[in-house]
Amino acid sequence: MSSPLRLAILGCGTVGSEVVRLLHEQSADLAARIGAPLEIAGIAVRRLGRDRGDLPVAPELFTTDAVGLVKSDDVDVVVEVVGGIEPARSWLVDALRAGKSVVTANKALLAEDGASLHDAAADGGADLYYEAAVAGAIPLLRPLRESLHGDRINRVTGIVNGTTNFILSAMDATGAGFAEALEEATELGYAEADPTADVEGFDAAAKAAILASLAFHTRVGAADVHREGITEVTAADMASAKAMGCTIKLLCIAARGTDAAGRESVSVRVHPAMIPLSHPLASVGDAYNAVFVEAEAAGPLMFYGRGAGGAATASAVLGDVVAVCRNRLAGVRAPSESAYADLAVRPMGEALTRYHVSLDVADKPGVLAAVAGVFARHDVSIATVRQAPAGTEPAGRGADAVLVIVTHTAPDAALAATVEDLRGLDAVRSIASVLRVEGGE
Numbered sequence: 001m002s003s004p005l006r007l008a009i010l011g012c013g014t015v016g017s018e019v020v021r022l023l024h025e026q027s028a029d030l031a032a033r034i035g036a037p038l039e040i041a042g043i044a045v046r047r048l049g050r051d052r053g054d055l056p057v058a059p060e061l062f063t064t065d066a067v068g069l070v071k072s073d074d075v076d077v078v079v080e081v082v083g084g085i086e087p088a089r090s091w092l093v094d095a096l097r098a099g100k101s102v103v104t105a106n107k108a109l110l111a112e113d114g115a116s117l118h119d120a121a122a123d124g125g126a127d128l129y130y131e132a133a134v135a136g137a138i139p140l141l142r143p144l145r146e147s148l149h150g151d152r153i154n155r156v157t158g159i160v161n162g163t164t165n166f167i168l169s170a171m172d173a174t175g176a177g178f179a180e181a182l183e184e185a186t187e188l189g190y191a192e193a194d195p196t197a198d199v200e201g202f203d204a205a206a207k208a209a210i211l212a213s214l215a216f217h218t219r220v221g222a223a224d225v226h227r228e229g230i231t232e233v234t235a236a237d238m239a240s241a242k243a244m245g246c247t248i249k250l251l252c253i254a255a256r257g258t259d260a261a262g263r264e265s266v267s268v269r270v271h272p273a274m275i276p277l278s279h280p281l282a283s284v285g286d287a288y289n290a291v292f293v294e295a296e297a298a299g300p301l302m303f304y305g306r307g308a309g310g311a312a313t314a315s316a317v318l319g320d321v322v323a324v325c326r327n328r329l330a331g332v333r334a335p336s337e338s339a340y341a342d343l344a345v346r347p348m349g350e351a352l353t354r355y356h357v358s359l360d361v362a363d364k365p366g367v368l369a370a371v372a373g374v375f376a377r378h379d380v381s382i383a384t385v386r387q388a389p390a391g392t393e394p395a396g397r398g399a400d401a402v403l404v405i406v407t408h409t410a411p412d413a414a415l416a417a418t419v420e421d422l423r424g425l426d427a428v429r430s431i432a433s434v435l436r437v438e439g440g441e
């Protein structure tokens, strides 16, 4: 057995406390798997006085001096489970440049400025591992960055935010209110420190950027991702989806395609979408995540598991700790970032999507023709149209009837322009719901 490897743990909240607990409970197994025991050199936190329950760790290991801990000569591995951009970025860049291995769960930082971390890792000849940053416990990034490196990935579609999946599942199953479901997700440790990151789609967009970068060998940042959250999904939308034999999920979609000039490019987006109940993602409930990867030779692959929560995420962190420690002992490092393809990210307007539009209309001759004319003017083909009497659908007040239209795929800009024009049509009293339907490019 080699001499101990020393870990600096930055953060001891929902995830960090479980990392500390697992390091303690599994110390003998971890040492045997790595070939060296692990020792905690220190744990950086914001509040020294915070009650940390019965955490099995000596109180003198806690410090508020994260910088000092990261710079300490007797630290081999830095585990960052604090979150946010600064000061986490400075700590990790310093650690990597100094040749320390880094394990982080910080998707916000990786999506905002992954380049700084990858460059620092290359400069310092150090390992940068971040399995926990996307889809919690699910082994997903290592398959993308290692197992599938001999294949060509064409599309990644997934539910990658546990909090919003918890909320939408509750709204669907029990009709629970948005606020009530969010409060429960926060109590269960799923939500980010600021849950706006979850419900407005920022967290899923960060994960989409990381997934797209790995899948397409291209640097994709948070700003490249089209993002819509779930705050505008209403009970009426959910009822519309149910009436169609569907449910609503916040999807992350990263797809290869061609841009308007015919060049190969990628589309990366996060938005709520209707999916049929027969779709495998429809049954992904609670805070679970699931990701479909469609690869040219491998075909479809599905990854499923707990996407959030302290213990689940700590499992992924510990897996990375074992990997970087083995690499240190073997004197090797993981292959560096693969971003050679340098593909452009297409604007959302060029993405091929499908819409489900529910309109409250006057029940009189010519209405259907007028509505269909708007779709035709934008070169949007209608797949199905259904008319229901008012009251049988979640229609607005004053409507005589409800028209439910589902389109074929079309550029998102054409679909959005169609909806805008429908608003101005005399026969349309109001637009009860507009949702994208999974099954575009």
Ligand SMILES: NC(=O)C1=CN([C@@H]2O[C@H](COP(=O)(O)OP(=O)(O)OC[C@H]3O[C@@H](n4cnc5c(N)ncnc54)[C@H](OP(=O)(O)O)[C@@H]3O)[C@@H](O)[C@H]2O)C=CC1
Pocket: 010, 011, 012, 013, 014, 015, 016, 044, 045, 046, 047, 048, 050, 064, 066, 080, 081, 082, 083, 084, 087, 105, 106, 107, 108, 132, 133, 136, 189, 190, 191, 192, 193, 307, 308, 309, 310, 313
């Ligand atoms: N929760 C989850 O399910 C998942 C979280 N993640 C990611 O893991 C990371 C941690 O998340 P989570 O554990 O939920 O977050 P928490 O808010 O529960 O914990 C954050 C920890 O960081 C400490 N901290 C905050 N600011 C500083 C600072 N300036 N210096 C030193 N310590 C600081 C806090 O200290 P103190 O305890 O004193 O307040 C706390 O211990 C984030 O990047 C998150 O996105 C990834 C996957 C799942």
Ligand SMILES: N[C@@H](CC=O)C(=O)O
Pocket: 133, 135, 136, 160, 161, 162, 163, 164, 190, 191, 192, 198, 203, 307, 308, 309
């Ligand atoms: N807040 C995130 C935590 C995991 O990444 C989520 O809800 O998925």
